[in-house]
Amino acid sequence: MIYARLVVRICLGVAFWTLTATLFSKAGSDPERYQLSEPxxxxxxxxxxxxxxxxDDGALSGYDGEILHRAAAKLGLKIKPVPMEWSGAIAxxxxxxxDIIGGNxxxxxxxxxxxxxxDPTAYFQNGITQKIGQNWNSLANLENKKVGSMIGFGxxxxxxxxxGLQLTLYDTPDAAMRDLVIGRIDAMIGDPPAIDYAISRxxxxxxxxxxxxxxxPAFPLLTSTGRQYVxxxxKNNQALAEDLSREIRLLWSSCEVRVIGKRYGLVSDTTFTPSTDNFRAGVDRPTGWAxxxxxx
Structure with a gap:
């Protein structure tokens, strides 16, 4: 797989945040309030x-991985990666x-x-992945085209x-992108960060x-702006979620999120621009939340 095999060891990032997990104080947190599978x-x-x-060697790499390492270190928590299939991760x-699921x-x-x-670590907006020289940006551009995507997307x-759209489904994004490069499909719709990362490399x-x-609005899953990665x-871990959200917001207030994102090819403004529709307020956030x- 492109994404598995192209995992670049971000030595400064991963090594640094692994080290700081043992150095940061626990000020501002109380791990005894957290419901953890291991102390x-x-x-x-x-x-x-x-x-x-x-x-990555017992640590986490990736955009969300770096953010979680920083937040966990500030809360006095060690990181234990547990590989598993997506189908069972929420359960x-x-x-x-x-204790937690993340990563797009x-x-x-x-x-x-x-x-x-x-709180969100980033935002996303779907788009059309295509060859340079084409500038398709609307649903109408996809009519009567051969379009690739991945199994399971909503x-x-x-x-x-x-x-007239002819849809071909793939198990992995890299398979779809390879077919796009050689012209078997005309365009691709997939997970924006994964695509940006692959293209950057x-x-x-x-x-x-x-x-x-x-x-x-008739195509909300395809065309809505500012959707959130979290x-x-x-439900028993509300205290930990609140403390993690506090640390995430600090990375936004310093705009460190853009610095982290750049290491992984996440440079589009859409990655850092929330929706004008405050859709979580009154749902799982207070009405005044932004x-x-x-x-x-």
Whole structure:
């Protein structure tokens, strides 16, 4: 797999945050309030590929991986990666077999019903991955085209509604992108951070992604702006979720999130721009809550 095999050992990042996990004080946190599967240890479900969160010699790498290392260190917690399939990760988090799931995990109302979710680590907007030289940015551009995507994405039902679209599904993003490079498909819709990461490390592919400009309410999963990536914890771990959210917001207030993102090819403004629709307020956040962003 491209993402598994292209895991670059971000030595300064991973080594530094592994070390600081033993050096930071526990000021501002009280681990005894947390419901952990092991004392003073944050067991992390690792299900995905770069650039979200992957295991790397017992530590975490990736955008969410670095953020979680920093937050855990500030809270006086060690990190324990627990590799598992995505299909069982949410249930494992609910039951307390692991403490947290992250790595390009999108907030949805359905997930908020069964998990306690942190403030967002990043935002995303779907787009059309295509060859450089094409500038497709709307649903209409995909009509009568051969389009690739991955099995299991929620937006597939919306893609299938587009006139004349011929949909090919792949097990992995790298398989779809290879077919796009050689012309077997015309475009691809997938997980934005994973695609950005792969493109940043394979410039010879001559691919780019352009976000949808439609923002069409009839196609919300495809075209909504500012959707959120979060960490999910069990409903019993509200205190830990709140403390992690506090540390995440500090990274937003210093805009360190952009510095971390750049290491993984996450440089698009859409990654750091929340939706104008404050959709979590009154759902799993107070009515006055606002999604974090970098200072203007």
């Amino acid at each position: 003073d240890t944050l067991s992390v479900a690792v299900t995905g590929d770069m650039p979200g969160l992957v295991a 494992a988090t609910q039951s307390g077999r692991v 995990v999108a907030w949805t109302r359905q997930r908020a019903d069964v998990l306690t979710m942190t 937006f597939l039902v919306e893609l299938r509604r587009l006139p 394979n410039s010879k592919w001559q691919l780019h992604t352009i976000p949808f400009v439609d923002n069409n 960490f999910g914890l069990s 999604a974090p962003r970098c200072p203007q």
